[in-house]
Amino acid sequence: MTNLKVHSPAPADPEGDLAALRVDCARMAPHWAAPAHAESRPVPPSLIHGVTVPVRSARLLDAMSDYGD
Known part of the structure; x- marks a missing residue:
């Protein structure tokens, strides 16, 4: 049987920051x-x-800006 316990001190924060x-x-x-x-x-x-x-896909990539606008 597989142990599905996750060892995490806190729940994942989907709105977390870079830190x-x-x-x-x-x-x-x-x-x-x-x-x-x-x-x-x-x-x-x-x-x-x-x-x-x-x-x-090629058209989508071609339409994208190289460095963002």
Whole structure:
């Protein structure tokens, strides 16, 4: 059986501010593991294929401002 208890000192505040978010992240950081060293190698363009963007999504993105108005 799954234990559904959540160990949280306070209920989540959907209207929380940045300070509350930072506290939540700091509390969760010990639970996240990061690799000691992640190698990233360039991918040749010949291996990048099969990506399609629907016309409607492309139009939406094209209509968006780059930096906001």
